[in-house]
Amino acid sequence: MRYSEVRDHLAQFRVGIAGAGGLGSNCAVALARSGIGTIVVSDYDVIEPANLNRQYYFTSQVGMQKSTALKENISRINPDITVIAHTEKLDKNNIAEIFVGCDVVVEAFDRDDMKQMLIETVLSKMPGTPVVIGSGLAGWGNSEAIRYRKADDTIYICGDESTAVDDDMPPMAPRVGMVANMQANTVVEILMKKTRDYFRP
Amino acid sequence: MKIILNNREEELETDVLSVSKMLEMKKFSFRMRIIKVNGILVPKEEYDTTLIQDGDNVLMLYLMSGG
Numbered sequence: 001m002r003y004s005e006v007r008d009h010l011a012q013f014r015v016g017i018a019g020a021g022g023l024g025s026n027c028a029v030a031l032a033r034s035g036i037g038t039i040v041v042s043d044y045d046v047i048e049p050a051n052l053n054r055q056y057y058f059t060s061q062v063g064m065q066k067s068t069a070l071k072e073n074i075s076r077i078n079p080d081i082t083v084i085a086h087t088e089k090l091d092k093n094n095i096a097e098i099f100v101g102c103d104v105v106v107e108a109f110d111r112d113d114m115k116q117m118l119i120e121t122v123l124s125k126m127p128g129t130p131v132v133i134g135s136g137l138a139g140w141g142n143s144e145a146i147r148y149r150k151a152d153d154t155i156y157i158c159g160d161e162s163t164a165v166d167d168d169m170p171p172m173a174p175r176v177g178m179v180a181n182m183q184a185n186t187v188v189e190i191l192m193k194k195t196r197d198y199f200r201p
Numbered sequence: 202m203k204i205i206l207n208n209r210e211e212e213l214e215t216d217v218l219s220v221s222k223m224l225e226m227k228k229f230s231f232r233m234r235i236i237k238v239n240g241i242l243v244p245k246e247e248y249d250t251t252l253i254q255d256g257d258n259v260l261m262l263y264l265m266s267g268g
Binding site (some may be wrong): 019021022023024108109110111112113115116119120123124133134135136137138151152155157159160161162163164165166171176 | 231232233234235237240242244245260262263264265266267268
């Protein structure tokens with residue numbers, strides 16, 4: 001299939017990204033470059049200098065809301081992509097509303113308890129919607145441990161599933177970027193198999 | 202009883218147990234997980250009340266901090 005056909009196909013879909021940190025910002029940029037039509041991104045946090053070791057932001061954006069800055073960066077990469085940026089904190093009660101109509105949801109949080117909350121909420125309140133999880137990306141090296149697997153029809157996991165971030169295992173651009181791009185690759189794979197069965201204006 | 206845990210057969214020395222008890226027995230380490238029993242999500246609030254029985258298919262994955 002030619003790239004122009006891939007891009008036209010992907011333009012029909014809407015992808016939700018929960019979190020605009022290391023995973024979310026890099027995944028969103030890869031999806032925007034691939035031509036995903038609409039990206040809904042949600043993050044309540046602002047950019048701090050320490051985030052620039054791995055997140056897709058610039059020094060001039062320190063202090064900005066992450067989701068707003070990500071929308072700006074994507075518009076500079078591909079102005080044809082629609083980015084809907086939310087700045088409220090995601091919780092059990094607003095997730096289904098914020099990501100309504102999304103064909104896939106990417107779990108891109110930092111903390112493990114937030115990952116659990118997001119995944120449980122999507123699986124229970126948005127039945128049938130695939131969730132692409134990032135789990136295990138701390139430190140450096142150990143490239144061969146990073147993998148992709150499909151647990152069932154709605155759960156896809158990217159990461160090494162064994163390293164957690166702590167003081168001696170910081171998140172760094174290379175491994176975070178690998179997992180983020182693996183998540184984006186998984187989204188593309190899911191959507192390339194999918195046909196739109198209704199028209200969304 | 203025998204269950205399938207993450208696609209592997211496991212023999213447990215009991216006839217029925219809660220999800221919480223299974224986590225304790227198996228000494229699973231990381232604190233955040235996603236659990237499905239026979240394809241149905243078991244949210245964390247229901248770990249104590251959801252029972253696992255002979256023949257059940259349990260899916261469990263760990264969530265690692267970092268993003």
